[in-house]
Amino acid sequence: MSPASLAKRIRLTVLHGSRRAGVGHIGSALSVADIIAVLYGQVMRVPDPADVDRDRFVLSKGHAALALYAALHERGWIDDDTLASYCGDRTLAGTHPDHSLPGIDFSTGSLGQGLAFGAGAALAAKLSASDRRVFVLVSDAECNEGSLWESVMFAAQHQLSNLVAIIDVNGQQALDHTSRVLDLSPLDRRWAAFGWRTLVVDGHDLQQLTAALADAPGEEQVTSREGPLVVVARTVFGRGVSFMEGQVKWHYLPMNDDEYRDAVAEVER
Numbered sequence: 001m002s003p004a005s006l007a008k009r010i011r012l013t014v015l016h017g018s019r020r021a022g023v024g025h026i027g028s029a030l031s032v033a034d035i036i037a038v039l040y041g042q043v044m045r046v047p048d049p050a051d052v053d054r055d056r057f058v059l060s061k062g063h064a065a066l067a068l069y070a071a072l073h074e075r076g077w078i079d080d081d082t083l084a085s086y087c088g089d090r091t092l093a094g095t096h097p098d099h100s101l102p103g104i105d106f107s108t109g110s111l112g113q114g115l116a117f118g119a120g121a122a123l124a125a126k127l128s129a130s131d132r133r134v135f136v137l138v139s140d141a142e143c144n145e146g147s148l149w150e151s152v153m154f155a156a157q158h159q160l161s162n163l164v165a166i167i168d169v170n171g172q173q174a175l176d177h178t179s180r181v182l183d184l185s186p187l188d189r190r191w192a193a194f195g196w197r198t199l200v201v202d203g204h205d206l207q208q209l210t211a212a213l214a215d216a217p218g219e220e221q222v223t224s225r226e227g228p229l230v231v232v233a234r235t236v237f238g239r240g241v242s243f244m245e246g247q248v249k250w251h252y253l254p255m256n257d258d259e260y261r262d263a264v265a266e267v268e269r
Contacts, residue, residue: 003206006074007037011240011267013070013083019260021087023095027238027250029067031170031203032137035233038209039135040071049077049103053132056105056121060114061139061168062096068104069093077103112145114138115165119155122163122228133162135213141173144182149194155228156195163228164213165196168203170237174251191230203233240267 001009010033018026040046044055059068066086073083078093078101085091092101096109106117118136125132142148155163167187171178184190188198201208212231237251238244241263255263 001041001074003034003037003041003210006041006071007034007206008267009074010037010067010070012264013073014066015255015260015263015267017066017069017083017086019255020084022254023087024250024252024254025063025066025095026255027172027244027247028061028139028170029064030239030241030244031235031237032061032064032168033067033239034204034206035137035166035168035209036067036071038206038213040075042210043213044135045133053130055132056118056134058106058108058114058118058121058134058136059097060108060118060136061111061142062109062114065093065095065097068097072101072103075103111139111142112147115148115151115155118163118165119151119160122155122160123158125162126160133164135164135166137166137168139173140167140169140171140184140187141178141181143167143184143187152191152194152196159226160228161226165228165230166213167230167232168235169232170235172237172246172248172251176248188230188232195227197227197229198232199229200232200234203235204239209233242266
């Protein structure tokens, strides 16, 4: 399946799952759909979620878990019943990822911690002479967390060239726009100051995303002294559903029947 087709299916799954469960986090999941589609449809080497040398993925902004579940379902790693149980009683498919699910490498949800998991996994890969890579998807608001910057420094210090951070720069967080809560722009220059290689892309341009993430080191580069890579992906909160785009309220709000029908119709066009 092409990344474009996968991204569309991810968005539809986000809408269906959110409406069925009556929960929010819709805008956050829609903004990363293209990023996750490129990772799981084009870039990451994961022949099987139990393969020891598979690439690792950490969804540090764990509240976008439904987009990740959609990709895992498309890869055949979680079944229809599991996906349909999103946010239900006794489900492993909760609001945030749980490593008990096939394809989930790390449980996340406490913002600011995912990059630490990723840095540890990248260091472990180097120490074991494995060519596996680690991709960590963080939010721009998550860059407000001090623990994230500790991981940024750690990764640069250890020259973790097999580590790639992707920042979902949708400009919003739970209750306001990030620029009004704590403005960290320009993010690429901040990360570069800590020793990271930086790329800035349109987070909805599949070709740009693929080219940027393909810059992640291959087998012949993993043991090099190059620093880690951060891809600053400029995205639109709620991408694909016009009445959600750029609207802070869709961080938490669920949809009613009319909104759900209209949203699905837009994505299906």
